[in-house]
Amino acid sequence: MSISAFFGTRLVVPPPSAATKAVPPPQRLAIGGGYGRSGLVIECSSRPQKKATKHHMKTRPRKTSLSDIRRRPTVYPPLPPLPSEWSFVSEGTSDPPPPQPVQSE
Template sequence: MSSVMNMFGCGVVRAPPQALGFGKRSGGGLTIVCSSRPQKKATAHHRKTRPRKTQPWDINRKPTVYDPLPPLPPDWTLVIPADASAAPPPPTPAP
């Protein structure tokens, strides 16, 4: 029993054999008694430690309203030369 106490670092209570409920789903009969500082998992921790608004001016504040964005430029513009025989110059190879 001392090895279990050393492993968990606290007292352990062992249930009597008749209370274990053999044949049923049981936790193995060991119960950890002292858990001084249990750690919260991710979502519970974020919900508990999130910043809260306490000032009335901050609680009643509305979201910022921005001006609408200007229209986006077209991706491609078709340019037809006045003289169809004039071909664009070939691209120069990159060095």
């Protein structure tokens, strides 16, 4: 037989029926914009990497000891009142004139 015998003949293919339909291919995960303009397509990743925030949330230090779990914020005593020289000035009041420099004779 020659090669032309293989390629020259026509094969009769029956129409597809419901019993012989092929399984659709698995869906792909598109990264990089989607809608047909993605640059990178991942079909199956054996070791996917976490994004930065998700990684930091997973690996952040946890409070494991009871003393740490029960720890509350530090309570400081209230601050003393401000000195009398430090007073609040509202917009309606006028500022006193600045002190005059001392002149030596």
